[in-house]
Amino acid sequence: MSNTAEPVASTPVETPRPKNASSMTAREMMVALWQFVRPYKKTLIAAGIALVFTAGITLSIGQGVRLLVDNGLTGDSSAALAHAVLVLMLLAVLMALGTYARHYLVSWLGERVVADLRKAVFDHIVTLHPSYFETNRSGEIMSRLTTDTTLLQHIIGTSFSMALRSSLMFVGALVLLLFTNLKLSLMVLVGVPLVLLPIVLYGRRVRKLSKASQDSIADVGSYAGEIIQHIKTVQSYTREHDEQQAFGREVEAAFDVAKRRVRQRSLLVAVVIMLMFGAVGCLLWVGGNDMIAGHMSSGDLAAFVFYAFMMGSAVATISEVYGELQRATGATERLMDLLNVEAEIPVSSGTAESGQPASDANGARGQVAFEAVEFSYPSRPDQPAVRKLSLDVAAGRSLALVGPSGAGKSTLLELLQRFYDPLGGRITLDGVDIREMDTGTLRRQIAVVPQQPALFTADVWYNIRYGRPDASDAEVIAAAKAAHAHEFIEQLPDGYNSHLGEQGTRLSGGQKQRIAIARAILKDPKILLLDEATSALDAESEYHVQQALEALMQGRTTIIIAHRLATILHADNIAVLDQGQVVAQGRHAELIEISPLYKRLAELQFQSSELQRPVVE
Template sequence: MTFPAMMAALWRFMRPYKKVLFAAGVALVFTAGVTLAIGQGVRLLVDKGFVANSSEALSHAVLVIIGLALLMAIGTYTRFYLVSWIGERVVADLRKAVFDHIVTLHPSYFETNRSGEIMSRLTTDTTLLQHIVGTSFSMALRSALMFVGALILLLFTNIKLSLIVLVGVPLVLLPIVLYGRRVRKLSKASQDSIADVGSYAGEIIQHIKTVQSYTREGYEKQAFGKEVETAFGVAKRRIRQRALLIALVILLMFGAVSGLLWVGGNDMIAGRMTAGDLAAFVFYAIMMGSAVATISEVYGELQRATGATERLVDLLNVQAEIPAASEHVQSQEVGPMASAQVAFEGVEFSYPSRPDQLAIRGLNLMVAAGKSLALVGPSGAGKSTLLELLQRFYDPLRGRITLGGIDIREMDTATLRKQIAVVPQQPALFTNDVWYNIRYGKPDASDAEVIAAAKAAHAHEFIEQLPDGYSSHLGEQGTRLSGGQKQRIAIARAILKDPKILLLDEATSALDAESEYHVQQALEALMQNRTTIIIAHRLATILHADSIAVLDQGQLVAQGRHAELVTTSPLYKRLAELQFRDSEGQKPVLE
């Protein structure tokens, strides 16, 4: 991505603040003009004060310089405040836009992109842009204005010296252009390597118990050290290029100024120009040199910003395969309970990361409204995949899934998902208090409703024993709770949502025997008159389901009640024999 392309990408975030941009531009031009005017004050100071030996003229020149300095201070304050405000505002809007887009992306995107890298783009890259937009870009514009203004005043002051400057300028700009490309590539590589470091650290911290359990601390320290050193190596190459660029510019700039002093000094000695003109010329030449030096230094920062912007734009340009809200499709509301019938009709599906391996093969399955269906089968049979398809995290390759006879692809995804509550095998809890986590599916629920749901899920008792009760924070991903407690919080969340369709994915797997009994009672009450799909490996928890579907390798191989399947389905019979008592009354085999 080139610098103009970067600015074009950022312009849509700057456009709403055109008035502030205009005011900042006025302040920028005003400040540059006042700074350049100081050169004329220096000329007056030398010619009218020092050379003419006039105390009055000297005082007048000093007052002019002080007045100009005061105006420059006011203009600089205004410019700095407005530009910094724009930088903070644009980056805040950009962060929101990126996050708003991320939460609508298809789950397959997160299968191939690490969360740590995405977080790096959302935090590190946007922070870099804030510095660029709020500081470096302003400095670059100011320096460009100073360069042009100083060049024009040089031409008015002395044509011959100005021609020397014009010849020298390309020599100074040449290394900026040549090294800028290298800096841009290294800047993007540096941002990517920083993202790798953050991603690796995030994964280790997330699985810290596993790391310590397997005593892999030493290995992870060494592996993380390699990631850090790799990032440092890339940064070192980038810094070397920038340092070389700055050194070349400084050398060329002071060489040019020295040459100007030699030529101008000879002209002054010969009487071809006044001491004031030479002082003003040197002032403008130094201003030009400083402007070029600033641009060369900021240029590296702008290249880093270009890399960061490219990464963010790439993320914003990722198309959501299944939009959260379809503008072109009229939202279909699910009607009365009679319409909460779920049907899979000739469904075939493979995950995007495994396109050649079908997870579901020509499956036909129907769940009547208000009835329960249990899905059983070995691991990899496609049970969890059906729940993901029903929530429309993915669309089937062939066939269709209907709710009340309506193809769910013709429904607004938000409308569809509002009808569904899920209790997964690994409940997802947020870094917040109990109120927030239970209310997640129904934010407007009253405290009494939350407590009633917790009681129904047999969670109220242990919640009351937490340090701050329902106001207790649960830690990251609910780390302050046991597995069974997390599960009951998730069940309470589903109970509170009061859905028409209930999806239970091993919902009682993390509970002890007593808690499982009570929660099973709560779930049975919750399942009344609701279309329920249950995934269970422990067959004892689904004996009372209205129907049991046996899946194997993505296909429906049998369906019926428990007693029927034991005699008609060899696969189900084998699963049952592994778990239930045999004819001699032995205890069930543990999973």
């Protein structure tokens, strides 16, 4: 879903590529990742030096092998043998030191880059428009944050280093081969294209299958996450067996894609190894005959075989790593697609500190006005949710919104919080169009108590402080007391240190609501939005929550959505909405007389004798 309103930001919105598209090349992947590697250029240079040093030492071992064969094994001098062995041992020590430095630096760089990438993706996710999460599953987004970044961590920290090392080894061995024996080297040069051809042919196929494999893994994670989130519903309807079978089908589908990918990679590696060692066998046959004929020494042949083997190993490693790099392009593409999604509502500039009370942010009074507001959800552009709606809420007063489902009540709250921008008209706060305000400044002046409060997997302190992280313990406790929550919090196993479980599963509905109210009280907003805050509670819980809400509403501009009319009888003004329009306004007794819709709603909830009863409750 994307907002169809005129874009506020000047930067054009980039539409993400379809999930099954795979157009990023290895070069584009490196360009995309370079922005995260660039801050650590010194580490990269040090790793490169260690890499070149290690490759040079490894190639030098070939000369040590030549000395060992010519002057040691086939010679008659014990001193020459000792000298050759010492040279090999020294080269081995230097190679070990270089390998340690290379492995540590490259692995550190991989971990650091992936950590920065994860933070960048998450920092961007939390700024995206809510509609993005309505059209993209949370499980798939989590897969990009975890599975894809873990794959990149392996690529940057291991595979990429192996590819560079193997490339250097290939070039170095080829140069030394030319100096060792020109005829055999020409044979190698003819054979190299035959070995590289399968890599080029299979590379594109492996890349497509790798992207499909990452997407299928994300599907599995999304499905499992949804079932776990709704586990009580699954068990209540005894659908465990059906979900097991459905999940099994998802897993098998992912396995089938992975199997095709593994088959192609395995075939690629097998063909390269067969061709490479076949070529080495031919070189041994030709070189052995030259040695027998006296055209080259046994040491030269040994060195040549060593370099040819190094070339073969390098090509085999490159072919294997190439498949990993193809997977990395798919993972990088998915992450870059996520990073390239533009926020449709400008992100807060962060001029005010998070958690700063709204009253201190800019001295707002809290007067809200909807002026001829028009709005349609992007997914339903032909069905207006709000039509030329005008409403005023004076500072410190309360407005109740009533009407049938789909009348536009919740839409007004979302527009006021600027999760969407109106297509026509405007919404003002103290006379200022909210589109001209910083979103952070606007939202810091608003607190919401929804029907299903959002609690985090943390302790009571954290959940109440979420509205104002810098609040003291005494302020948190005072807010809990004002919300009628202190008593039950004290009875929890660890009091305020008690963890509430995922989404507050360890609390009842009424307790969750009171925690949410305590959070709103602590935030000390100028504007309070109550969205069916008591509709799902039992009588006793509703009583405590209603008492807490009355305390919270004192001196604050309050907009209430309620289907239960008994909860809004004290509202300063009641607006009756139908099909996105205000059809009537007034107090309860007035609306009974002038609004057939309100009277019908009231008749469904009150006894006929109560309809005429004066509002004194």
